């Protein structure tokens with residue numbers, strides 16, 4: 001069975017309004033596949049029934065489940081590899097050199113999905129921290145999907161998830177086996193805080209960040225949304241702070257206050273120093 005055109009249109013518009021995620025014209029199947037499961041779980045016959053419930057004021061709990069179902073949470077440990085090399089070889093040394101007072105490097109993994117990105121940063125830091133005595137890290141991991149945030153907090157991953165990006169050595173050094181899951185060691189968990197944050201709404205008060213990862217989420221947003229987002233990132237970054245985007249994403253055509261740095265073995269963006277104050 002296929003969903004009614006007005007059902008698709010309603011989900012598409014409301015999802016865009018709530019998350020900025022754009023669903024293309026031909027994505028009816030995606031809505032149907034993902035939401036018919038949710039409809040059944042809630043005792044409804046189909047997605048048309050689900051939408052009828054969503055239209056009723058006070059359906060925010062159901063909406064949370066719809067957002068969980070409609071977000072694409074694809075991720076992996078050390079995804080794309082090179083960003084983490086740039087982080088280790090260029091960005092962290094630069095942040096340490098720049099900061100005369102602060103002894104905490106603040107990271108933000110925005111759109112963190114199930115936490116692999118944030119834990120990759122924590123693993124990397126654990127490997128190199130001996131070179132930075134007296135320095136610590138604070139890693140904030142946020143997402144719009146409560147289900148993903150819960151997974152991140154739990155820090156338990158399947159065999160398939162850990163083979164994607166983790167060497168045997170990193171696995172053994174940072175995880176322990178519990179039943180059929182690999183669980184992140186407490187030592188690393190202490191460095192990472194998971195919190196709900198919708199990138200397109202007003203942000204709660206956050207500390208100024210040294211390094212922000214917003215990887216593989218901009219692809220779902222239109223240009224006005226990206227423009228607003230970069231403006232907010234500028235305000236949250238410290239002077240000369242760094243921004244990592246996904247391989248298919250760029251700040252250059254959207255916001256000229258970011259410059260591309262460390263090109264060659266991978267790159268990221270740096271905020272031009274005088275630009276980030278409101």
Ligand SMILES: C[S@@+](CC[C@H](N)C(=O)[O-])C[C@H]1O[C@@H](n2cnc3c(N)ncnc32)[C@H](O)[C@@H]1O
Pocket residue numbers: 018019020021071072073074075076079110111112113114117142143144145148197198199200214215216217246
């Ligand atoms: C493809 S995953 C990327 C995960 C990770 N950053 C990486 O690169 O592997 C995209 C994530 O963005 C989140 N997301 C989508 N729209 C969002 C929004 N408006 N605010 C915050 N997170 C959002 C989704 O829930 C999903 O977990």
